[in-house]
Amino acid sequence: MTTIKTIGLLGGGVIGAGWAARAALTGHDAVICDLDPEAERKVGEVMANARRAYARMTLAPLTDIGTIRVVRSIEEAAACADFIQESLPENEEVKIPLLARADKVARPDVIIASSTSGLLPSRLQSGMVRPERFVVGHPFNPVYLMPLVEVCGGDKTSDATKQRAMEFYRAIGMHPLHVRKEIDGFIADRLMEALWREALWLIHDDVATAAEIDDAVRFGPGLRWAFMGTFLVYRIAGGEPGMRHFMAQFGPTLKWPWTKLMEVPDLDEELLEKIVAQSDAQAGTASIRELERKRDDCLVSIFQALRGHDFGAGATLKSFEERLFKFAGATAAPSAKPGEPLCLIRTRVDPAWVDYNGHMAESRYLQVFGDATDATMRHVGIDAAYLQAGMSYYTVETHIMHRREVHEGEPIHVTTQVLGADDKRMHLFHSLHKTADDSVLASAEQMFLHVNAKEGRACAARPDVLARIKELAGLHAALPRPEAAGRRIAMPNR
Amino acid sequence: MTTIKTIGLLGGGVIGAGWAARAALTGHDAVICDLDPEAERKVGEVMANARRAYARMTLAPLTDIGTIRVVRSIEEAAACADFIQESLPENEEVKIPLLARADKVARPDVIIASSTSGLLPSRLQSGMVRPERFVVGHPFNPVYLMPLVEVCGGDKTSDATKQRAMEFYRAIGMHPLHVRKEIDGFIADRLMEALWREALWLIHDDVATAAEIDDAVRFGPGLRWAFMGTFLVYRIAGGEPGMRHFMAQFGPTLKWPWTKLMEVPDLDEELLEKIVAQSDAQAGTASIRELERKRDDCLVSIFQALRGHDFGAGATLKSFEERLFKFAGATAAPSAKPGEPLCLIRTRVDPAWVDYNGHMAESRYLQVFGDATDATMRHVGIDAAYLQAGMSYYTVETHIMHRREVHEGEPIHVTTQVLGADDKRMHLFHSLHKTADDSVLASAEQMFLHVNAKEGRACAARPDVLARIKELAGLHAALPRPEAAGRRIAMPNR
Numbered sequence: 001m002t003t004i005k006t007i008g009l010l011g012g013g014v015i016g017a018g019w020a021a022r023a024a025l026t027g028h029d030a031v032i033c034d035l036d037p038e039a040e041r042k043v044g045e046v047m048a049n050a051r052r053a054y055a056r057m058t059l060a061p062l063t064d065i066g067t068i069r070v071v072r073s074i075e076e077a078a079a080c081a082d083f084i085q086e087s088l089p090e091n092e093e094v095k096i097p098l099l100a101r102a103d104k105v106a107r108p109d110v111i112i113a114s115s116t117s118g119l120l121p122s123r124l125q126s127g128m129v130r131p132e133r134f135v136v137g138h139p140f141n142p143v144y145l146m147p148l149v150e151v152c153g154g155d156k157t158s159d160a161t162k163q164r165a166m167e168f169y170r171a172i173g174m175h176p177l178h179v180r181k182e183i184d185g186f187i188a189d190r191l192m193e194a195l196w197r198e199a200l201w202l203i204h205d206d207v208a209t210a211a212e213i214d215d216a217v218r219f220g221p222g223l224r225w226a227f228m229g230t231f232l233v234y235r236i237a238g239g240e241p242g243m244r245h246f247m248a249q250f251g252p253t254l255k256w257p258w259t260k261l262m263e264v265p266d267l268d269e270e271l272l273e274k275i276v277a278q279s280d281a282q283a284g285t286a287s288i289r290e291l292e293r294k295r296d297d298c299l300v301s302i303f304q305a306l307r308g309h310d311f312g313a314g315a316t317l318k319s320f321e322e323r324l325f326k327f328a329g330a331t332a333a334p335s336a337k338p339g340e341p342l343c344l345i346r347t348r349v350d351p352a353w354v355d356y357n358g359h360m361a362e363s364r365y366l367q368v369f370g371d372a373t374d375a376t377m378r379h380v381g382i383d384a385a386y387l388q389a390g391m392s393y394y395t396v397e398t399h400i401m402h403r404r405e406v407h408e409g410e411p412i413h414v415t416t417q418v419l420g421a422d423d424k425r426m427h428l429f430h431s432l433h434k435t436a437d438d439s440v441l442a443s444a445e446q447m448f449l450h451v452n453a454k455e456g457r458a459c460a461a462r463p464d465v466l467a468r469i470k471e472l473a474g475l476h477a478a479l480p481r482p483e484a485a486g487r488r489i490a491m492p493n494r
Numbered sequence: 495m496t497t498i499k500t501i502g503l504l505g506g507g508v509i510g511a512g513w514a515a516r517a518a519l520t521g522h523d524a525v526i527c528d529l530d531p532e533a534e535r536k537v538g539e540v541m542a543n544a545r546r547a548y549a550r551m552t553l554a555p556l557t558d559i560g561t562i563r564v565v566r567s568i569e570e571a572a573a574c575a576d577f578i579q580e581s582l583p584e585n586e587e588v589k590i591p592l593l594a595r596a597d598k599v600a601r602p603d604v605i606i607a608s609s610t611s612g613l614l615p616s617r618l619q620s621g622m623v624r625p626e627r628f629v630v631g632h633p634f635n636p637v638y639l640m641p642l643v644e645v646c647g648g649d650k651t652s653d654a655t656k657q658r659a660m661e662f663y664r665a666i667g668m669h670p671l672h673v674r675k676e677i678d679g680f681i682a683d684r685l686m687e688a689l690w691r692e693a694l695w696l697i698h699d700d701v702a703t704a705a706e707i708d709d710a711v712r713f714g715p716g717l718r719w720a721f722m723g724t725f726l727v728y729r730i731a732g733g734e735p736g737m738r739h740f741m742a743q744f745g746p747t748l749k750w751p752w753t754k755l756m757e758v759p760d761l762d763e764e765l766l767e768k769i770v771a772q773s774d775a776q777a778g779t780a781s782i783r784e785l786e787r788k789r790d791d792c793l794v795s796i797f798q799a800l801r802g803h804d805f806g807a808g809a810t811l812k813s814f815e816e817r818l819f820k821f822a823g824a825t826a827a828p829s830a831k832p833g834e835p836l837c838l839i840r841t842r843v844d845p846a847w848v849d850y851n852g853h854m855a856e857s858r859y860l861q862v863f864g865d866a867t868d869a870t871m872r873h874v875g876i877d878a879a880y881l882q883a884g885m886s887y888y889t890v891e892t893h894i895m896h897r898r899e900v901h902e903g904e905p906i907h908v909t910t911q912v913l914g915a916d917d918k919r920m921h922l923f924h925s926l927h928k929t930a931d932d933s934v935l936a937s938a939e940q941m942f943l944h945v946n947a948k949e950g951r952a953c954a955a956r957p958d959v960l961a962r963i964k965e966l967a968g969l970h971a972a973l974p975r976p977e978a979a980g981r982r983i984a985m986p987n988r
Contacts, residue, residue, distance in 0.1 A: 014731065014733060140714045140715065141730070141731050146713075146714060146717065146718075147713045147714075147717075148709075148710065148713035148714035150710070175709070175713040177706060177709050177710055177713065179701075179702070180701075180702070181699075181700065181701045181702075183701050186710075187696060187701065187702050187706065187707060187710040188710040188711070188714045188715055190692050190696065191689050191692055191693060191707070191710065191711060191715070192715050192724070193692075194688040194689050194691065194692035195685050195688050195689045195724060196724055196728075197688065198684050198685050198687075198688035199685060199724055199725070202681060202684065205675075205677075206675065207673075207674075207675045207677050207681065208673070208674070208675075208681050210723075210725035210726075211725075212671060212672075212673075212681065213681060213685070213723055213724065213725060214722065214723020214724065214725050214726055215642075215669070215671050215723065216642065216644070216671055216680075216681040216682040216685065216723070217682070217685060217719050217723040217724065218719060218720065218721055218722060218723050218806045218807070219640075219641045219642035219669040219671065219806065219807055219810065220634045220640060220641075220642030220682045221634065221682055221685070221686050221719075222716065222719030222720050222721075222723065223640065223641075223719075223720050223793060223796060223807055224640075224716075224789065224793070225711050225712060225715070225716030225717075225719050225720065226712065226716050226717050226719065226720035226792075226796060227712055227716075227789075227792040227796070228708065228712060228788075228789060228792070229704075229707055229708020229709065229710070229711040229712050229716065230686070230689060230690055230693055230707070230708065230711065231693070231704035231705075231707060231708050231769075231772075231773055231776065232704075232708055232773075232776060232777070232785065233789075234690075235773050235776075235777060235782075235785070236635070236782060236785050236786055236789060237508065237635050239508060239782060243769065243770045243773035243774070244766070244770045247766055247769060247770070272738070272741055275725075275737060275741060276737045276738045276741070278725075279725055279726075279729050279737035280737070282725060282726060282729075283726070283729060288729075288730060288732075288733060291726065291729070291730050292730055294722075294803065294805065295718065295721075295722060295727075295730060297803055298720075298721040298722070298799075298800060298803055298805060298806070299717060299718070301799035301800065301802060301803065302717060302720060302721070302796055302799050302800075304799065305792075305795035305796050305798065305799035305846065306792060306795065306796075307846075308795060308844070308845050308846025308847070308848070309788065309791055309792055309795065309845055309846065311788065311792060312712045312713065312792070313712070313713055313717055316713065350802070351802050351803055352799065352801075352802025352803065353802070354802070361861075361864065362860060362864050362889050362892070363857045363858065363860040363861035363864050364857065365860075366856060366857040366859075366860045366894075367855070367857035370855065370856050370857050394896070395856050395894075395896055396895070396896050397893075397894065397895055397896070397981075397983050398856070398892070398893070398894040398896075399891075399892070399893045399894075399982075399983050400860075400889075400891065400892040400893075400894075401890070401891055402888070402889055402890050402891070402892075419985075420985045422985065422986075425985060425986075427983070427985055445983050446983070447983050447985075485983075486982045486983060486984055487891075487982060488893075488980045488981060488982040489891050489893050489921070489939050489940070489941050489979075489980060490980055491913075491914045491916065491919060491921055491941075492916075492919075
């Protein structure tokens, strides 16, 4: 089996561009076939959103970002690909012949997946010479952030294809869900569609506006759906007596004449106009780009919130980061230049870091300095295996100086000077800079002790790690010693 | 209009107990009528969950926690109440006569609200002498955390009742949604019910298990529903051409034969057994209590994540905290005892604070010390008005010592010693203790400068604030000076 490096993407709309961004940010090269003369610009915009989101989502070391190239023929994208993902319009008459063309030129071991949200894989694979390599991999928008991908095979799909597709999706940070039975709409879209039909009726009957319906979701059941589905939520509502009790209590409401779901609302011009007007009112002056960024920021913050609980989408992010750390540990760190401090962290002030005064909260400064310490540790060769063996540097002392304020969204970076080291100690001086003018916003002098956490005692660092730290200390000795190093806190009159 | 202080709760099940916990944690006294001899224990368990969740959710100063008392008659609960909330079984024949009895004894200016998730207010108010004071206020489980409350009046409900009920719900940290048209199931439950029916069909037809359906929600659309509803999500999916384009593209799928929603699955013993078995398998060995805590922890983390973006449920939490700060600013701080440091922060190590090694991340130490600084500022009289005028203490320098590790869930507290102060400077020494044995885990010596942020310069603190700080410094001068105060970082050989 060849390593998957180049992803052939058929179709460069919102979904195809989202795949391109996810592929590139996980170190793959994307070749997109799209005939739209504006395709490069549109894909570039999605990639910009995705880079921004990843910079906020994780400080794990991203692999080298891959390239994205737009081509004009299905054959060109398919012939060079190690994995093909089709995201063409939702129409069998479009998809079937183009998938067949891709099948003709792709290497025999290459999987061809379709992003279809509702068409049956058995039909989509019907024009292929090698239908066993075809599978549905249905993602959600934005593809570069949403973890779910529904994997569903057709009659002729091989088990190996499903397994390999799921492994690939996991490797690019997704949560594959195997849809075992072929069914129109798979699972998630059927559930979304049910809710959507009911919502359309509520608008049709003037019960509620689009904004009110959205509020009923996002201040209510939607909050729980972000980490627990309907069944687990209802199980908890049933209390100690469990699911049978819940079903006995609430099952009968199924018979109530609550819903008009038995009919489908007629999407005539009047209803359409009402929905469009209400949606315009809800969005107010926010552009789609602004709404996209709000959506991405909220998603990223929710992933981070759930990561602490190792639950749902947080568990997906956590295992993605573990892969990144492992990969980074296996690759050589770039060597430092003499006479220059390390610069391993470049980011922006996240909206979630900002306090009620609009300033970055003081604990977030230390978080960024902590990220710089982690990056320094990786730089000197401390990898996942080293940490798993219980070895690490622990912070014993920190001295922070605040010099200037910084506001939301401001690009910032950290420089790190190794002030000294012995077998067990490492002495660092981090400076946080505003990238725009390189001014120093804050500094942190830190002393670390190397420990064997399993034995609960200090111990010497591994010789190769120690050698790299001492090499850095030697190189950095040429730099001026920071004025704030060795400072003590005192009232001016002491 | 009397201030609302005592909440009369009719029914002490999961919903009634949730109201009691929310009421008590927002400074109200709850009087619950429930005939279950175990009611006190059950309400106490919900209250324990709620206290735990609030301790993690906010470091805003909670008002004094109210009392919860269980009584055995509707009249006793209704007669002493300033606001009545009914959460009896979902059955008109139970609710209508009991609401009428409450109406007879309640003071005329008292609102009577029902937690019903689906019954019509016009029918529920039909037995009342004063139906104009009746309104539906439909909450979601857990009531002490979920922001949404659907407010719906019947034919005879007055506008004043709806407005006052919404104001009260806002004051206790909720997001009231006015349901303008009386309809079975209101808005949110109709949407949930639509999704639930579709989910039951998926199980019935062996397309997916309960756990798979839940995963399809929580790794997919559920993540977006936590902060944006269906309409805004679809608007974004439509891209720049907007909602009309989206509807044109996806509207036709409404006609597809995707769904069996037109029928209602027969909830026979076989389907019931299948759902119960799948739900048991999904929950594994986790008890309902464990699942409740997981749910609450995830909700709290999501609220905090969204608070940073001032969006959705995060905006609700933010405005609730602003009320708390305002209220705390208006009340006098307790005076310190001589010879004792301040102890204003008691909390636990939140799961989200813990890093990949199972230890509290270093930036979280500074976050807790920052909370202790905020509490100290409130203690000396700095309130919301003071901060809004642009006056505050800014951290200029921090020296942290790490002494012992601390693990997830461990109760911790911070003591604070005022080491010195002049007109513009405040010098504090915080110690973080493990509450179990009072051992010191870490310390932070900090120097603050009093600033006028609007003018961008240092300035003297307000005389009354300064007087309180100097009073504390005088009292604390009797304490031993911390060994770590004034320490500088250095390698041992320097």
